[in-house]
Amino acid sequence: MLSRHSDPIVAIATASGRGAVGIVRVSGRDVSQVLKALCGRTLVPRHATYLPFLDAVGQPIDQGLALHFPAPHSYTGEDVLELQAHGGPVVLQLLLARCLEAGKSTGLRLAEPGEFTRRAFLNDKMDLAQAEAVSDLIDANTEAAARSAGRSLSGAFSHEVHGLRDALIKLRMLVEATLDFPEEDIDFLQKADARGQLDAIGKSVATVLDRARQGALLREGMQVVLAGQPNVGKSSLLNALAGAELAIVTPIPGTTRDKVSETIQISGVPVHVIDTAGLRDAGDEVERIGIARSWDAIEKADAVLFLHDLTRVGEFSYDVGDDRIAERLQSVLPSPDRLVHVFNKRDAAAPPRTEDVPGRHVVLSAQTGAGLDRLRHLLLELAGWHAQPEGVFIARARHVEALQRCQAHLATATALLQGDDPALDLLAEELRLGHDALSEITGQFTPDDLLGEIFSRFCIGK
Numbered sequence: 001m002l003s004r005h006s007d008p009i010v011a012i013a014t015a016s017g018r019g020a021v022g023i024v025r026v027s028g029r030d031v032s033q034v035l036k037a038l039c040g041r042t043l044v045p046r047h048a049t050y051l052p053f054l055d056a057v058g059q060p061i062d063q064g065l066a067l068h069f070p071a072p073h074s075y076t077g078e079d080v081l082e083l084q085a086h087g088g089p090v091v092l093q094l095l096l097a098r099c100l101e102a103g104k105s106t107g108l109r110l111a112e113p114g115e116f117t118r119r120a121f122l123n124d125k126m127d128l129a130q131a132e133a134v135s136d137l138i139d140a141n142t143e144a145a146a147r148s149a150g151r152s153l154s155g156a157f158s159h160e161v162h163g164l165r166d167a168l169i170k171l172r173m174l175v176e177a178t179l180d181f182p183e184e185d186i187d188f189l190q191k192a193d194a195r196g197q198l199d200a201i202g203k204s205v206a207t208v209l210d211r212a213r214q215g216a217l218l219r220e221g222m223q224v225v226l227a228g229q230p231n232v233g234k235s236s237l238l239n240a241l242a243g244a245e246l247a248i249v250t251p252i253p254g255t256t257r258d259k260v261s262e263t264i265q266i267s268g269v270p271v272h273v274i275d276t277a278g279l280r281d282a283g284d285e286v287e288r289i290g291i292a293r294s295w296d297a298i299e300k301a302d303a304v305l306f307l308h309d310l311t312r313v314g315e316f317s318y319d320v321g322d323d324r325i326a327e328r329l330q331s332v333l334p335s336p337d338r339l340v341h342v343f344n345k346r347d348a349a350a351p352p353r354t355e356d357v358p359g360r361h362v363v364l365s366a367q368t369g370a371g372l373d374r375l376r377h378l379l380l381e382l383a384g385w386h387a388q389p390e391g392v393f394i395a396r397a398r399h400v401e402a403l404q405r406c407q408a409h410l411a412t413a414t415a416l417l418q419g420d421d422p423a424l425d426l427l428a429e430e431l432r433l434g435h436d437a438l439s440e441i442t443g444q445f446t447p448d449d450l451l452g453e454i455f456s457r458f459c460i461g462k
Protein backbone atom coordinates (compact mmCIF):
# COMPACT_ATOMS: atom_id res chain seq x y z
CA MET A 1 0.00 0.00 0.00
CA LEU A 2 1.16 3.51 -0.71
CA SER A 3 1.94 5.64 2.30
CA ARG A 4 0.19 8.93 2.95
CA HIS A 5 3.29 10.69 1.70
CA SER A 6 2.81 9.32 -1.78
CA ASP A 7 -0.88 10.16 -2.21
CA PRO A 8 -1.52 12.62 -5.01
CA ILE A 9 -2.36 16.03 -3.50
CA VAL A 10 -4.16 19.16 -4.65
CA ALA A 11 -4.54 22.69 -3.31
CA ILE A 12 -5.27 26.23 -4.31
CA ALA A 13 -1.75 27.66 -4.54
CA THR A 14 -2.65 31.33 -4.57
CA ALA A 15 -3.81 33.48 -1.64
CA SER A 16 -7.47 33.37 -0.70
CA GLY A 17 -9.72 36.19 -1.82
CA ARG A 18 -10.10 37.93 -5.15
CA GLY A 19 -7.13 38.05 -7.51
CA ALA A 20 -6.46 38.53 -11.18
CA VAL A 21 -5.28 34.95 -11.55
CA GLY A 22 -5.56 31.96 -9.23
CA ILE A 23 -3.73 28.65 -9.42
CA VAL A 24 -4.86 25.15 -8.53
CA ARG A 25 -1.93 22.76 -8.30
CA VAL A 26 -1.91 18.96 -8.35
CA SER A 27 1.13 16.82 -7.56
CA GLY A 28 1.51 13.06 -7.53
CA ARG A 29 3.08 10.07 -9.14
CA ASP A 30 0.78 10.41 -12.15
CA VAL A 31 -1.66 13.26 -12.72
CA SER A 32 -2.83 12.20 -16.18
CA GLN A 33 -6.30 11.20 -15.02
CA VAL A 34 -7.07 14.64 -13.57
CA LEU A 35 -5.41 16.25 -16.56
CA LYS A 36 -7.57 14.40 -19.08
CA ALA A 37 -10.74 14.99 -17.10
CA LEU A 38 -10.27 18.75 -16.74
CA CYS A 39 -8.40 19.61 -19.92
CA GLY A 40 -9.87 16.96 -22.21
CA ARG A 41 -6.49 16.25 -23.81
CA THR A 42 -2.81 15.73 -23.11
CA LEU A 43 -0.47 18.71 -22.94
CA VAL A 44 2.95 19.50 -24.34
CA PRO A 45 5.20 19.21 -21.28
CA ARG A 46 6.06 22.55 -19.64
CA HIS A 47 4.09 24.55 -22.21
CA ALA A 48 1.22 26.82 -21.27
CA THR A 49 -1.94 25.82 -23.13
CA TYR A 50 -5.04 28.00 -23.17
CA LEU A 51 -8.15 25.84 -22.87
CA PRO A 52 -11.46 25.42 -21.05
CA PHE A 53 -11.40 23.58 -17.69
CA LEU A 54 -14.24 21.08 -17.88
CA ASP A 55 -16.75 20.00 -15.26
CA ALA A 56 -18.09 16.45 -14.89
CA VAL A 57 -20.52 16.83 -17.79
CA GLY A 58 -18.00 18.49 -20.08
CA GLN A 59 -19.15 22.08 -19.51
CA PRO A 60 -16.43 24.71 -19.00
CA ILE A 61 -15.94 25.97 -15.43
CA ASP A 62 -13.45 28.58 -16.61
CA GLN A 63 -11.00 29.21 -19.44
CA GLY A 64 -7.36 29.34 -18.42
CA LEU A 65 -3.80 28.18 -18.84
CA ALA A 66 -2.88 24.60 -18.06
CA LEU A 67 0.69 23.43 -17.46
CA HIS A 68 1.96 19.90 -17.13
CA PHE A 69 5.37 19.33 -15.53
CA PRO A 70 6.12 15.62 -15.98
CA ALA A 71 8.15 14.07 -13.14
CA PRO A 72 10.88 14.62 -12.12
CA HIS A 73 11.18 18.06 -13.70
CA SER A 74 8.81 20.00 -11.46
CA TYR A 75 8.77 21.95 -8.21
CA THR A 76 7.98 18.80 -6.17
CA GLY A 77 9.92 16.35 -8.32
CA GLU A 78 6.63 14.55 -8.98
CA ASP A 79 4.18 14.89 -11.84
CA VAL A 80 2.62 18.34 -11.47
CA LEU A 81 -0.44 19.85 -13.11
CA GLU A 82 -1.15 23.54 -12.77
CA LEU A 83 -4.43 25.15 -13.66
CA GLN A 84 -4.08 28.90 -13.90
CA ALA A 85 -7.61 30.22 -13.75
CA HIS A 86 -9.35 33.49 -13.02
CA GLY A 87 -8.69 34.37 -9.41
CA GLY A 88 -12.15 34.32 -7.84
CA PRO A 89 -12.67 32.31 -4.67
CA VAL A 90 -15.72 30.49 -6.06
CA VAL A 91 -14.10 29.60 -9.40
CA LEU A 92 -11.07 28.21 -7.60
CA GLN A 93 -13.19 26.20 -5.15
CA LEU A 94 -15.12 24.74 -8.10
CA LEU A 95 -11.89 23.74 -9.82
CA LEU A 96 -10.51 22.27 -6.61
CA ALA A 97 -13.67 20.21 -6.07
CA ARG A 98 -13.59 19.10 -9.69
CA CYS A 99 -9.97 17.92 -9.36
CA LEU A 100 -10.79 15.97 -6.19
CA GLU A 101 -13.72 14.30 -7.92
CA ALA A 102 -11.75 13.50 -11.09
CA GLY A 103 -8.80 12.11 -9.12
CA LYS A 104 -10.84 10.27 -6.52
CA SER A 105 -9.95 6.79 -7.75
CA THR A 106 -6.22 7.70 -7.70
CA GLY A 107 -6.47 8.67 -4.01
CA LEU A 108 -6.19 12.41 -4.66
CA ARG A 109 -6.65 14.43 -1.47
CA LEU A 110 -6.22 17.99 -0.20
CA ALA A 111 -2.61 18.93 0.51
CA GLU A 112 -1.50 19.72 4.03
CA PRO A 113 0.30 23.01 4.73
CA GLY A 114 3.78 22.91 3.20
CA GLU A 115 3.23 19.51 1.65
CA PHE A 116 4.34 20.47 -1.87
CA THR A 117 7.59 21.85 -0.50
CA ARG A 118 7.99 18.87 1.81
CA ARG A 119 7.88 16.67 -1.29
CA ALA A 120 10.41 18.91 -3.03
CA PHE A 121 12.67 18.32 -0.01
CA LEU A 122 12.05 14.55 0.12
CA ASN A 123 12.72 14.31 -3.63
CA ASP A 124 16.02 16.19 -3.26
CA LYS A 125 14.88 19.26 -5.17
CA MET A 126 16.11 21.34 -2.25
CA ASP A 127 17.59 20.79 1.19
CA LEU A 128 15.87 21.67 4.45
CA ALA A 129 17.48 25.09 4.86
CA GLN A 130 16.27 25.98 1.36
CA ALA A 131 12.78 24.67 2.06
CA GLU A 132 12.64 26.82 5.18
CA ALA A 133 13.80 29.78 3.10
CA VAL A 134 10.78 29.30 0.82
CA SER A 135 8.49 29.95 3.76
CA ASP A 136 10.70 32.75 5.09
CA LEU A 137 10.58 34.44 1.71
CA ILE A 138 6.80 34.36 1.73
CA ASP A 139 6.66 35.61 5.32
CA ALA A 140 9.36 38.30 4.94
CA ASN A 141 8.30 41.64 6.41
CA THR A 142 11.11 43.77 5.11
CA GLU A 143 12.99 44.07 1.85
CA ALA A 144 16.20 43.01 3.57
CA ALA A 145 14.49 39.88 4.96
CA ALA A 146 13.07 39.02 1.53
CA ARG A 147 16.41 39.45 -0.22
CA SER A 148 18.27 37.37 2.32
CA ALA A 149 15.60 34.65 2.15
CA GLY A 150 16.12 34.66 -1.62
CA ARG A 151 19.83 34.11 -1.06
CA SER A 152 19.18 31.18 1.27
CA LEU A 153 16.66 29.75 -1.18
CA SER A 154 19.21 29.77 -3.94
CA GLY A 155 21.54 27.86 -1.64
CA ALA A 156 23.96 30.43 -0.22
CA PHE A 157 23.50 29.28 3.38
CA SER A 158 23.48 25.57 2.45
CA HIS A 159 26.68 26.10 0.50
CA GLU A 160 28.43 27.49 3.59
CA VAL A 161 27.19 24.60 5.71
CA HIS A 162 28.33 22.07 3.10
CA GLY A 163 31.77 23.67 3.09
CA LEU A 164 32.03 23.23 6.86
CA ARG A 165 30.74 19.69 6.63
CA ASP A 166 33.25 18.69 3.95
CA ALA A 167 36.16 20.03 5.97
CA LEU A 168 34.88 18.18 9.03
CA ILE A 169 34.49 14.94 7.08
CA LYS A 170 38.10 15.18 5.93
CA LEU A 171 39.29 15.55 9.50
CA ARG A 172 37.02 12.74 10.71
CA MET A 173 38.49 10.41 8.11
CA LEU A 174 41.95 11.23 9.32
CA VAL A 175 41.08 10.58 12.96
CA GLU A 176 39.17 7.38 12.18
CA ALA A 177 42.08 6.10 10.10
CA THR A 178 44.39 6.69 13.06
CA LEU A 179 41.95 4.78 15.26
CA ASP A 180 41.76 1.87 12.85
CA PHE A 181 45.50 1.50 12.48
CA PRO A 182 47.00 1.59 15.96
CA GLU A 183 50.50 1.73 14.54
CA GLU A 184 49.64 5.19 13.25
CA ASP A 185 49.49 7.12 16.46
CA ILE A 186 49.26 10.70 17.50
CA ASP A 187 52.39 11.62 15.54
CA PHE A 188 50.44 10.76 12.46
CA LEU A 189 47.73 13.23 13.41
CA GLN A 190 50.33 15.85 14.22
CA LYS A 191 52.04 15.41 10.90
CA ALA A 192 48.75 15.84 9.13
CA ASP A 193 48.20 19.00 11.17
CA ALA A 194 44.93 17.82 12.69
CA ARG A 195 45.09 20.67 15.16
CA GLY A 196 45.49 23.23 12.41
CA GLN A 197 42.57 21.73 10.51
CA LEU A 198 40.39 21.77 13.60
CA ASP A 199 41.29 25.40 14.32
CA ALA A 200 40.43 26.40 10.78
CA ILE A 201 37.07 24.63 10.92
CA GLY A 202 36.33 26.26 14.28
CA LYS A 203 37.01 29.69 12.79
CA SER A 204 34.78 29.01 9.80
CA VAL A 205 31.96 27.79 12.05
CA ALA A 206 32.24 31.03 14.04
CA THR A 207 31.96 33.06 10.84
CA VAL A 208 28.92 31.16 9.59
CA LEU A 209 27.34 31.32 13.05
CA ASP A 210 27.74 35.08 13.08
CA ARG A 211 26.08 35.39 9.69
CA ALA A 212 23.31 33.02 10.71
CA ARG A 213 22.66 35.12 13.83
CA GLN A 214 22.28 38.18 11.63
CA GLY A 215 19.93 36.23 9.39
CA ALA A 216 17.85 35.03 12.32
CA LEU A 217 17.58 38.63 13.49
CA LEU A 218 16.31 39.67 10.07
CA ARG A 219 13.73 36.93 10.22
CA GLU A 220 12.60 37.22 13.80
CA GLY A 221 13.33 40.86 14.59
CA MET A 222 13.66 42.21 18.12
CA GLN A 223 11.06 43.00 20.79
CA VAL A 224 11.39 46.46 22.30
CA VAL A 225 9.17 47.51 25.20
CA LEU A 226 8.52 51.13 26.18
CA ALA A 227 8.18 51.31 29.95
CA GLY A 228 8.00 53.99 32.60
CA GLN A 229 5.66 55.99 34.79
CA PRO A 230 2.45 57.42 33.38
CA ASN A 231 2.75 60.53 31.23
CA VAL A 232 6.48 60.28 30.52
CA GLY A 233 5.80 60.05 26.76
CA LYS A 234 5.86 56.32 25.96
CA SER A 235 2.97 56.49 23.53
CA SER A 236 4.42 59.62 21.98
CA LEU A 237 7.68 57.76 21.41
CA LEU A 238 5.90 54.79 19.80
CA ASN A 239 4.11 57.20 17.46
CA ALA A 240 7.35 59.01 16.66
CA LEU A 241 9.18 55.77 15.85
CA ALA A 242 6.30 54.45 13.77
CA GLY A 243 5.68 57.78 12.05
CA ALA A 244 1.94 57.41 12.67
CA GLU A 245 -0.60 58.26 15.35
CA LEU A 246 -1.10 54.71 16.61
CA ALA A 247 -1.49 55.15 20.35
CA ILE A 248 -3.62 57.78 22.08
CA VAL A 249 -1.57 60.60 23.60
CA THR A 250 -3.05 62.97 26.21
CA PRO A 251 -1.71 64.97 29.15
CA ILE A 252 -3.75 62.71 31.44
CA PRO A 253 -1.61 60.16 33.29
CA GLY A 254 -2.91 56.64 32.75
CA THR A 255 -4.02 57.17 29.15
CA THR A 256 -2.66 53.86 27.84
CA ARG A 257 -4.32 50.93 29.53
CA ASP A 258 -3.35 48.03 27.29
CA LYS A 259 -0.38 47.12 25.15
CA VAL A 260 -0.19 48.74 21.72
CA SER A 261 2.38 47.32 19.33
CA GLU A 262 3.74 48.07 15.93
CA THR A 263 6.50 46.58 13.83
CA ILE A 264 8.86 49.16 12.42
CA GLN A 265 12.11 48.57 10.63
CA ILE A 266 15.50 50.01 11.35
CA SER A 267 17.99 49.44 8.51
CA GLY A 268 15.88 46.49 7.40
CA VAL A 269 15.75 44.84 10.83
CA PRO A 270 12.15 44.32 12.01
CA VAL A 271 11.67 45.91 15.42
CA HIS A 272 8.47 45.07 17.28
CA VAL A 273 7.81 48.10 19.49
CA ILE A 274 5.36 47.64 22.36
CA ASP A 275 3.86 50.61 24.18
CA THR A 276 2.60 49.73 27.64
CA ALA A 277 0.43 51.14 30.42
CA GLY A 278 2.36 53.54 32.68
CA LEU A 279 3.72 51.84 35.78
CA ARG A 280 2.24 53.11 39.08
CA ASP A 281 0.54 51.73 42.17
CA ALA A 282 -2.65 53.74 41.93
CA GLY A 283 -5.40 53.18 39.41
CA ASP A 284 -8.56 51.16 38.98
CA GLU A 285 -8.82 47.47 38.23
CA VAL A 286 -8.54 47.96 34.46
CA GLU A 287 -5.34 49.89 34.91
CA ARG A 288 -3.90 47.32 37.33
CA ILE A 289 -4.46 44.55 34.78
CA GLY A 290 -2.85 46.76 32.13
CA ILE A 291 0.19 47.28 34.38
CA ALA A 292 0.52 43.52 34.98
CA ARG A 293 0.61 43.13 31.20
CA SER A 294 3.30 45.80 30.99
CA TRP A 295 5.50 43.70 33.30
CA ASP A 296 4.80 40.58 31.26
CA ALA A 297 5.98 42.35 28.12
CA ILE A 298 9.05 43.71 29.90
CA GLU A 299 10.14 40.23 30.96
CA LYS A 300 9.97 38.95 27.40
CA ALA A 301 11.66 41.93 25.78
CA ASP A 302 15.01 41.94 24.01
CA ALA A 303 15.32 45.59 24.98
CA VAL A 304 13.45 47.79 27.46
CA LEU A 305 13.36 51.53 26.96
CA PHE A 306 12.86 53.01 30.42
CA LEU A 307 11.48 56.50 29.89
CA HIS A 308 12.01 59.44 32.25
CA ASP A 309 10.25 62.80 32.01
CA LEU A 310 12.86 65.56 32.09
CA THR A 311 10.25 68.20 32.93
CA ARG A 312 9.22 66.37 36.05
CA VAL A 313 12.47 65.28 37.59
CA GLY A 314 13.61 68.84 38.26
CA GLU A 315 17.21 68.87 39.27
CA PHE A 316 17.32 65.09 39.55
CA SER A 317 17.14 62.89 36.54
CA TYR A 318 15.30 60.27 38.55
CA ASP A 319 12.31 60.65 40.80
CA VAL A 320 11.13 58.32 43.53
CA GLY A 321 8.76 56.43 41.25
CA ASP A 322 11.58 55.82 38.81
CA ASP A 323 13.78 54.43 41.57
CA ARG A 324 11.21 51.85 42.46
CA ILE A 325 10.70 50.84 38.82
CA ALA A 326 14.47 50.63 38.32
CA GLU A 327 14.73 48.22 41.22
CA ARG A 328 12.04 45.94 39.87
CA LEU A 329 13.48 46.11 36.33
CA GLN A 330 16.78 44.94 37.72
CA SER A 331 15.18 41.91 39.26
CA VAL A 332 13.09 40.85 36.25
CA LEU A 333 15.52 41.48 33.39
CA PRO A 334 17.84 38.58 32.62
CA SER A 335 20.63 41.03 31.85
CA PRO A 336 21.18 44.72 32.60
CA ASP A 337 22.42 45.04 29.01
CA ARG A 338 18.82 44.99 27.86
CA LEU A 339 18.00 48.27 29.62
CA VAL A 340 18.18 51.68 27.95
CA HIS A 341 17.29 54.84 29.88
CA VAL A 342 15.46 57.36 27.73
CA PHE A 343 15.24 60.93 28.97
CA ASN A 344 12.28 62.43 27.15
CA LYS A 345 10.92 65.96 26.60
CA ARG A 346 14.36 67.47 26.04
CA ASP A 347 12.61 70.25 24.06
CA ALA A 348 10.94 71.46 27.26
CA ALA A 349 13.64 70.90 29.87
CA ALA A 350 17.40 70.85 30.48
CA PRO A 351 19.32 67.62 29.83
CA PRO A 352 20.01 65.34 32.79
CA ARG A 353 23.04 66.04 34.98
CA THR A 354 25.90 63.82 33.93
CA GLU A 355 26.29 62.32 37.40
CA ASP A 356 22.65 61.22 37.28
CA VAL A 357 22.94 59.43 33.97
CA PRO A 358 22.89 55.70 34.44
CA GLY A 359 24.46 53.13 32.08
CA ARG A 360 23.14 53.16 28.56
CA HIS A 361 20.99 56.16 27.82
CA VAL A 362 19.58 58.50 25.20
CA VAL A 363 18.27 62.03 25.60
CA LEU A 364 15.52 62.87 23.15
CA SER A 365 12.25 64.56 22.39
CA ALA A 366 9.42 62.36 21.18
CA GLN A 367 7.66 65.56 20.21
CA THR A 368 10.32 67.10 17.94
CA GLY A 369 12.10 63.89 16.98
CA ALA A 370 15.47 65.13 18.19
CA GLY A 371 17.63 62.22 19.35
CA LEU A 372 15.54 59.52 17.68
CA ASP A 373 18.33 58.55 15.31
CA ARG A 374 20.66 57.91 18.21
CA LEU A 375 17.99 55.70 19.75
CA ARG A 376 17.59 53.71 16.52
CA HIS A 377 21.32 53.26 16.33
CA LEU A 378 21.50 52.06 19.92
CA LEU A 379 18.72 49.54 19.33
CA LEU A 380 20.57 47.98 16.40
CA GLU A 381 23.69 47.81 18.53
CA LEU A 382 21.73 46.09 21.30
CA ALA A 383 20.33 43.58 18.83
CA GLY A 384 23.88 42.73 17.78
CA TRP A 385 23.23 43.88 14.21
CA HIS A 386 26.47 44.75 12.46
CA ALA A 387 25.99 43.39 8.99
CA GLN A 388 25.24 44.96 5.69
CA PRO A 389 21.92 43.43 4.69
CA GLU A 390 23.37 42.58 1.25
CA GLY A 391 25.64 39.90 2.71
CA VAL A 392 23.11 38.16 4.94
CA PHE A 393 21.28 34.94 4.28
CA ILE A 394 18.11 34.21 6.18
CA ALA A 395 18.43 31.76 9.05
CA ARG A 396 16.38 30.52 11.95
CA ALA A 397 16.89 30.04 15.67
CA ARG A 398 17.06 26.31 14.88
CA HIS A 399 20.09 26.87 12.63
CA VAL A 400 21.84 29.13 15.13
CA GLU A 401 21.34 26.51 17.82
CA ALA A 402 22.74 23.72 15.62
CA LEU A 403 25.81 25.79 14.75
CA GLN A 404 26.37 26.55 18.43
CA ARG A 405 26.18 22.84 19.21
CA CYS A 406 28.69 22.12 16.47
CA GLN A 407 30.95 24.80 17.90
CA ALA A 408 30.76 23.28 21.38
CA HIS A 409 31.76 19.83 20.08
CA LEU A 410 34.67 21.32 18.18
CA ALA A 411 35.79 23.12 21.34
CA THR A 412 35.76 19.83 23.25
CA ALA A 413 37.65 18.17 20.40
CA THR A 414 40.26 20.94 20.52
CA ALA A 415 40.70 20.46 24.26
CA LEU A 416 41.13 16.70 23.77
CA LEU A 417 43.69 17.19 21.07
CA GLN A 418 45.74 19.47 23.28
CA GLY A 419 46.72 16.64 25.64
CA ASP A 420 49.90 14.57 25.12
CA ASP A 421 48.08 11.33 24.65
CA PRO A 422 44.58 12.27 23.50
CA ALA A 423 41.78 9.72 23.71
CA LEU A 424 41.26 9.33 19.99
CA ASP A 425 37.92 7.55 20.37
CA LEU A 426 36.52 10.50 22.32
CA LEU A 427 37.94 12.88 19.76
CA ALA A 428 36.32 10.92 16.93
CA GLU A 429 33.01 10.98 18.78
CA GLU A 430 33.07 14.78 19.26
CA LEU A 431 33.80 15.27 15.58
CA ARG A 432 30.93 12.96 14.68
CA LEU A 433 28.54 14.93 16.91
CA GLY A 434 29.72 18.19 15.35
CA HIS A 435 29.09 16.72 11.92
CA ASP A 436 25.58 15.56 12.93
CA ALA A 437 24.72 19.06 14.14
CA LEU A 438 25.63 20.48 10.72
CA SER A 439 23.62 17.79 8.96
CA GLU A 440 20.52 18.80 10.90
CA ILE A 441 20.61 22.21 9.24
CA THR A 442 20.41 20.89 5.72
CA GLY A 443 18.20 18.01 6.78
CA GLN A 444 20.24 14.86 6.13
CA PHE A 445 19.53 13.72 9.68
CA THR A 446 16.14 15.05 10.51
CA PRO A 447 13.55 13.23 12.56
CA ASP A 448 10.06 13.07 11.05
CA ASP A 449 8.43 15.06 13.83
CA LEU A 450 10.82 17.96 13.28
CA LEU A 451 9.96 17.91 9.57
CA GLY A 452 6.28 17.86 10.52
CA GLU A 453 6.76 20.87 12.76
CA ILE A 454 8.68 22.82 10.13
CA PHE A 455 6.30 22.19 7.24
CA SER A 456 3.09 22.59 9.24
CA ARG A 457 3.91 26.31 9.58
CA PHE A 458 3.85 26.81 5.83
CA CYS A 459 0.76 28.06 4.11
CA ILE A 460 -1.57 25.66 2.34
CA GLY A 461 -0.67 25.14 -1.28
CA LYS A 462 3.04 25.82 -0.74
Ligand SMILES: Nc1nc2c(c(=O)[nH]1)N(C=O)[C@@H](CNc1ccc(C(=O)N[C@@H](CCC(=O)O)C(=O)O)cc1)CN2
Binding pocket: 023, 069, 072, 073, 074, 075, 082, 125
Ligand atom coordinates in the same frame (compact mmCIF):
# COMPACT_ATOMS: atom_id res chain seq x y z
N1 LIG B 1 3.25 29.09 -11.78
C1 LIG B 1 4.12 28.85 -10.82
N2 LIG B 1 4.96 29.81 -10.41
C2 LIG B 1 5.86 29.56 -9.43
C3 LIG B 1 5.94 28.30 -8.81
C4 LIG B 1 5.05 27.28 -9.28
O1 LIG B 1 5.05 26.15 -8.79
N3 LIG B 1 4.18 27.61 -10.28
N4 LIG B 1 6.89 28.09 -7.79
C5 LIG B 1 6.79 27.11 -6.84
O2 LIG B 1 6.08 27.17 -5.89
C6 LIG B 1 8.03 28.96 -7.69
C7 LIG B 1 9.03 28.55 -8.70
N5 LIG B 1 9.60 27.27 -8.39
C8 LIG B 1 9.80 26.26 -9.27
C9 LIG B 1 10.87 25.44 -9.07
C10 LIG B 1 11.16 24.44 -9.97
C11 LIG B 1 10.37 24.26 -11.08
C12 LIG B 1 10.74 23.22 -12.10
O3 LIG B 1 10.02 23.01 -13.07
N6 LIG B 1 11.86 22.55 -11.93
C13 LIG B 1 12.35 21.55 -12.83
C14 LIG B 1 12.99 22.17 -14.07
C15 LIG B 1 14.13 23.07 -13.76
C16 LIG B 1 14.72 23.74 -14.99
O4 LIG B 1 14.16 23.69 -16.09
O5 LIG B 1 15.80 24.32 -14.78
C17 LIG B 1 13.33 20.65 -12.12
O6 LIG B 1 13.72 20.96 -11.01
O7 LIG B 1 13.67 19.63 -12.70
C18 LIG B 1 9.26 25.05 -11.27
C19 LIG B 1 8.98 26.06 -10.36
C20 LIG B 1 7.58 30.37 -7.88
N7 LIG B 1 6.70 30.54 -9.03
Ligand SMILES: Nc1nc2c(ncn2[C@@H]2O[C@H](COP(=O)(O)OP(=O)(O)OP(=O)(O)O)[C@@H](O)[C@H]2O)c(=O)[nH]1
Binding pocket: 229, 230, 231, 232, 233, 234, 235, 236, 237, 248, 249, 250, 251, 252, 253, 254, 255, 256, 257, 276, 277, 278, 279, 344, 345, 346, 347, 348, 364, 365, 366, 367, 368
Ligand atom coordinates in the same frame (compact mmCIF):
# COMPACT_ATOMS: atom_id res chain seq x y z
N1 LIG C 1 7.17 68.85 25.52
C1 LIG C 1 7.05 67.55 25.30
N2 LIG C 1 5.94 66.90 25.64
C2 LIG C 1 5.84 65.60 25.40
C3 LIG C 1 6.90 64.88 24.79
N3 LIG C 1 6.52 63.58 24.70
C4 LIG C 1 5.28 63.50 25.22
N4 LIG C 1 4.86 64.71 25.65
C5 LIG C 1 3.59 65.02 26.27
O1 LIG C 1 3.45 64.29 27.47
C6 LIG C 1 2.09 63.91 27.69
C7 LIG C 1 2.00 62.40 27.88
O2 LIG C 1 2.40 61.75 26.69
P1 LIG C 1 2.04 60.23 26.41
O3 LIG C 1 2.80 59.84 25.23
O4 LIG C 1 0.57 60.03 26.41
O5 LIG C 1 2.65 59.57 27.72
P2 LIG C 1 2.58 58.04 28.18
O6 LIG C 1 3.88 57.73 28.84
O7 LIG C 1 2.17 57.18 27.08
O8 LIG C 1 1.45 58.10 29.30
P3 LIG C 1 0.49 56.93 29.83
O9 LIG C 1 -0.14 56.29 28.66
O10 LIG C 1 -0.47 57.66 30.67
O11 LIG C 1 1.31 56.00 30.62
C8 LIG C 1 1.33 64.38 26.46
O12 LIG C 1 0.71 65.60 26.76
C9 LIG C 1 2.41 64.59 25.41
O13 LIG C 1 2.09 65.56 24.46
C10 LIG C 1 8.08 65.59 24.42
O14 LIG C 1 9.05 65.07 23.86
N5 LIG C 1 8.10 66.92 24.70
Ligand SMILES: [Mg+2]
Binding pocket: 234, 235, 236, 247, 248, 249, 255, 256, 275, 276, 278
Ligand atom coordinates in the same frame (compact mmCIF):
# COMPACT_ATOMS: atom_id res chain seq x y z
MG1 LIG D 1 0.56 56.00 26.78
